[in-house]
Amino acid sequence: xxxxxxxxxxxxxxxxxxxxxxxxxxxxxxxxxxxxxxxxxxxxxxxxxxxxxxxxxxxxxxxxxxxxxxxxxxxxxxxxxxxxxxxxxxxxxxxxxxxxxxxxxxxxxxxxxxxxxxxxxxxxxxxxxxxxxxxxxxxxxxxxxxxxxxxxxxxxxxxxxxxxxxxxxxxxxxxxxxxxxxxxxxxxxxxxxxxxxxxxxxxxxxxxxxxxxxxxxxxxxxxxxxxxxxxxxxxxxxxxxxxxxxxxxxxxxxxxxxxxxxxxxxxxxxxxxxxxxxxxxxxxxxxxxxxxxxxxxxxxxxxxxxxxxxxxxxxxxxxxxxxxxxxxxxxxxxxxxxxxxxxxxxxxxxxxxxxxxxxxxxxxxxxxxxxxxxxxxxxxxxxxxxxxxxxxxxxxxxxxxxxxxxxxxxxxxxxxxxxxxxxxxxxxxxxxxxxxxxxxxxxxxxxxxxxxxxxxxxxxxxxxxxxxxxxxxxxxxxxxxxxxxxxxxxxxxxxxxxxxxxxxxxxxxxxxx
RNA sequence: GGCGAGGUAGCUCAGUUGGUUAGAGCACAGGACUCAUAAGCCUGGGGUCGGCGGUUCGAAUCCGCCCCUCGCUACCA
Numbered sequence: 407x408x409x410x411x412x413x414x415x416x417x418x419x420x421x422x423x424x425x426x427x428x429x430x431x432x433x434x435x436x437x438x439x440x441x442x443x444x445x446x447x448x449x450x451x452x453x454x455x456x457x458x459x460x461x462x463x464x465x466x467x468x469x470x471x472x473x474x475x476x477x478x479x480x481x482x483x484x485x486x487x488x489x490x491x492x493x494x495x496x497x498x499x500x501x502x503x504x505x506x507x508x509x510x511x512x513x514x515x516x517x518x519x520x521x522x523x524x525x526x527x528x529x530x531x532x533x534x535x536x537x538x539x540x541x542x543x544x545x546x547x548x549x550x551x552x553x554x555x556x557x558x559x560x561x562x563x564x565x566x567x568x569x570x571x572x573x574x575x576x577x578x579x580x581x582x583x584x585x586x587x588x589x590x591x592x593x594x595x596x597x598x599x600x601x602x603x604x605x606x607x608x609x610x611x612x613x614x615x616x617x618x619x620x621x622x623x624x625x626x627x628x629x630x631x632x633x634x635x636x637x638x639x640x641x642x643x644x645x646x647x648x649x650x651x652x653x654x655x656x657x658x659x660x661x662x663x664x665x666x667x668x669x670x671x672x673x674x675x676x677x678x679x680x681x682x683x684x685x686x687x688x689x690x691x692x693x694x695x696x697x698x699x700x701x702x703x704x705x706x707x708x709x710x711x712x713x714x715x716x717x718x719x720x721x722x723x724x725x726x727x728x729x730x731x732x733x734x735x736x737x738x739x740x741x742x743x744x745x746x747x748x749x750x751x752x753x754x755x756x757x758x759x760x761x762x763x764x765x766x767x768x769x770x771x772x773x774x775x776x777x778x779x780x781x782x783x784x785x786x787x788x789x790x791x792x793x794x795x796x797x798x799x800x801x802x803x804x805x806x807x808x809x810x811x812x813x814x815x816x817x818x819x820x821x822x823x824x825x826x827x828x829x830x831x832x833x834x835x836x837x838x839x840x841x842x843x844x845x846x847x848x849x850x851x852x853x854x855x856x857x858x859x860x861x862x863x864x865x866x867x868x869x870x871x872x873x874x875x876x877x878x879x880x881x882x883x884x885x886x887x888x889x890x891x892x893x894x895x896x897x898x899x900x901x902x903x904x905x906x907x908x909x910x911x912x913x914x915x916x917x918x919x
Numbered sequence: 920g921g922c923g924a925g926g927u928a929g930c931u932c933a934g935u936u937g938g939u940u941a942g943a944g945c946a947c948a949g950g951a952c953u954c955a956u957a958a959g960c961c962u963g964g965g966g967u968c969g970g971c972g973g974u975u976c977g978a979a980u981c982c983g984c985c986c987c988u989c990g991c992u993a994c995c996a
Contacts, residue, residue, distance in 0.1 A: 419996050461995070528994090538995065573993095595924060599991045602922060612994060634996075673993070736931075742989085749931085752945060760958050768955030775954080815932095819944085826959095833960045838953070914956060 411442040412659035415453040416667050417499065417641050420480035421461045424487045426700045426707065426745075427668055429717035433730050434697060434739065434814070435666040436493045440868035441809045443494075444890045450659045452645050453488060454499035455481045456638045458631070463620035473620050477502055490718060492726050492871055499645045501637060509644035510622050510637055516686040517571065518625075528568035528612045531561040569614040569630060576681040577608050583680060583690065591676045592695045592812060593740035596669060600676045611635075611678065639679045643688070662691040664812075672696035695812055698742035700733070715745065724915065727870035728754045734869060735822075739814045751915040758873075762825045762866070763911040766877055769832065769855050770908045776841055779904040781856050781881070782849035791854040794831045798824050798861050799894060805865065806890070821865045828858045856881075861893045873911045880906045 415435045418428050432453060439451035457477040466476035481500050488495055499506060517523045530539040533554050545552050545561055552561050584590060584601055591597035614630035615621070621631030640648075646660050647653040667675050675694045683690050699706070702713040720729050732753045737743025773779060787795075801820060808817040832855055837848045860881065867874040867888060878885045882900040892898045 416996090421996085456996080459996085530994095541993095595990080598923065603991070603993080606922095606992085609993070634994080638996085669990085671996070673991095674996090677993090738932080744931085749945085755956095756945070759956060764956055764958045766955095768959075770955095772954045819933095822944090829959050832954080833952085836952090836954085841954095910956060912956085914958090 409447050410450070410658045411439075411447040412450045412646075412662040412664075413439050413442070413452070414642055414662060414665050415495075416665075416671060417454040417456040417501065417638060418484050419456045419459075419461075420477070420484055421465060424484055424717065426702075426715055426717050428484070428487065429491060429729070430700050430733055430737070431666055431668055431697065432488070432491055432493055433733055436491070436495070437730075437734060437814065437868045438664065438666070438809065438812070440494055440871065444864065444868065444888065445806065446889055446891070448658070450497070450645075450655075451493075451495045452497050452499060452642070453493065453495045454497075454641060454645075455484050455501070456634075456641070457481060457500055457502045458621040458637055459634060460615075460618040460620070463618050466620075474502060487718075490721055490726065491730070494871075497645050499641050501641060503644075505647065506641055506644040507622055509648045510632060510640045511625055512649035513636065513640050513643075513682065513686055514625060514632060517682070520685050520687070522572045522575075522685040523569055523613070524572070526568065526570050527565050528570075529563070529565040532564045533559045533561045567616055567630075568612045568633075569624060570610040571613045571636070571682070571685070573608045573611045573678070573681055576684060577604055579684055580604050580608075580677065580680060583684075587690075587692075589693060590690075591672070592693060596672055596696045596740070597676075600672065603673065604677060608677070608681075635674050635678050636682060639674065639682065642679075642691070661689040664693040664695055665691055666695050666697065669696040669698055695740075697739050698737070700737060701742055701744045702746070715747075720750070724750070724754060725872075725912075727872045728758065728912065731758060731818075731870050734814050735818050739812060754912060755914050757822055757825075758870070758912040759914045761822065761829065762862070763873075765825055765829050765832070766859055766880075766911060767908065769852070769859060770880060770905055772837065773852055773856075773905060774908075776837075777849070777852060781899055781901050781905070782853050783899075783901045784846075784850040784853040786846070786850055787854060788850070790831070790835070791850060794827060794854060794858055795861075797827065798858065798865075802890065802893060818869065821862060824858070824862050824865070828855060828862065831855065831858070856899060857896060860899060864888055864890065864893055876909070876911060880908050882906060 413435055415431045418424070435451065435453070439449050442449045455477075457480070462477065462480075463473055466473040469476060477500070485498055488498065514523070531542070531545050531552060531554075532539050540554050540561055545554055547553075553559060554561055581601065581604055584597065584604075588597075591600055613633050613636045614624050615633045616629050619631060621633070622637055624630035624632055642662055642665065643656070643660060646656040648656055648660075650656065665675055672694070675696075680690045701707070702715050705713055707714045717729060728750070732745070732750050735753060735757065736745060736749060773781060805817055805820060808814075808820070832851075835851045837851045841848045859877070860883075863874045863877045867885070875885045878888065882903045882905070883898070
């Protein structure tokens with residue numbers, strides 16, 4: 407059985423500062439990556455930045471900087487985001503790196519060789535101010551001038567020499583692939599959109615530009631640079647040392663198990679990318695998951711609405727686990743989801759502080775006061791105890807399955823429910839009432855609840871790694887050894903050493919801000 | 920316009936092939952307890968399941984029409 411797992415985020419275009427959408431893609435991917443590690447997989451988790459293009463070139467010029475140096479700075483802010491979000495990525499790729507350059511050139515050459523690239527003219531109505539091309543039906547005549555219907559800016563007819571990729575010839579192959587790989591595009595609703603789009607027939611794709619220089623030059627025709635998608639998407643194999651397909655990395659990790667992306671770039675990943683790969687005679691990734699957008703109070707975040715929620719500000723104020731947990735608990739993966747400070751506060755207080763955090767607190771402090779601060783070992787579990795533990799253990803296959811089909815919300819729901827159950831168990835068992843009369847029973851209860859805390863903590867570790875690391879460390883467990891298997895292992899607990907100092911895991915958010 | 924998804928408690932949503940008094944979390948109200956971050960536990964109120972009509976012994980669930988919301992409809996990423 408193949409125990410390698412390759413997961414990616416999009417590479418981010420660093421023309422602006424990181425926003426909630428970047429954070430969300432990255433957090434989701436990180437959770438799946440961490441869960442796969444719990445399952446003992448050898449995981450490669452890649453993220454990075456997409457640094458070429460006209461926008462960057464212009465910005466660099468405006469700032470009077472060499473584009474590469476300019477990109478070094480921009481990329482750094484995204485690299486620092488991986489730390490801020492506590493991502494477990496093992497690589498960070500930049501499209502301005504040599505390894506990527508090599509890889510893109512090889513892809514280009516392969517497409518030339520297969521006859522999928524030809525030179526022609528790209529023409530259309532172009533608006534300089536919008537930096538966009540418009541279709542005939544998107545423009546209108548006003549005062550004998552052609553203007554864009556949407557922006558009102560004037561457009562002019564431009565023709566530019568460009569290389570094209572014969573995307574049109576791959577429609578059937580793509581449809582066949584979608585058909586034989588029904589889980590390639592998820593969620594299914596998005597798959598239907600893509601299939602309908604491809605069924606309408608595909609146009610060839612312009613894959614080079616002569617209007618700017620900041621990019622990878624086309625081999626043997628350096629007037630052109632290779633344009634965005636062919637450049638950007640290739641990052642996923644550049645990081646595996648493509649074109650060296652005999653390299654261990656490439657052999658171990660290609661095809662990718664899953665590309666996590668936002669719905670706005672689904673087409674590029676579900677249509678262009680597989681077409682490029684088919685033409686280049688490379689295997690296609692196994693899955694592309696297009697998640698929804700994060701809305702703020704039901705609206706798209708925008709400067710003019712003044713409703714931007716900045717991930718870094720939220721993390722500074724409330725903490726990274728808090729943001730991670732909230733995003734994946736409240737937003738249904740695959741659908742757009744609305745977030746608000748009010749809900750964030752409720753979510754942190756209820757689930758993290760009162761439920762899981764306080765569960766750890768009440769149990770560990772009870773042990774400190776009544777058991778010389780050592781976790782009691784007991785083998786005389788009664789039915790109530792076994793029921794608590796078994797309910798979680800029996801659900802492990804289901805939980806694994808949920809994660810493997812990216813049903814993150816259902817997974818969290820189940821895990822939180824275990825935490826509810828554990829609180830109820832502790833309440834109902836009332837160890838404080840029997841500590842004098844039945845000390846053995848009290849020990850059994852504590853033994854049981856600590857097992858359960860350990861198990862819940864393992865399951866939560868992909869989502870809130872900072873907090874769960876603290877819990878493991880209070881229990882004198884090294885978080886490097888944590889795997890799903892340990893859920894079934896009572897002896898994984900350290901019964902000898904005294905519990906380390908416990909601290910509040912999640913502070914409650916007060917109303918007054 | 921075309922194709923697609925959806926309208927279920929104040930909010931976010933679950934509701935399997937139609938079957939008894941429609942569920943969960945949050946929010947709200949009351950109760951007993953005290954190990955704990957005034958946390959946890961128990962109980963409760965609240966819904967004409969978008970509207971109208973039909974099929975059926977029986978429909979949130981199937982069919983028809985209507986109203987509303989949202990997504991996709993290619994080269995900024």
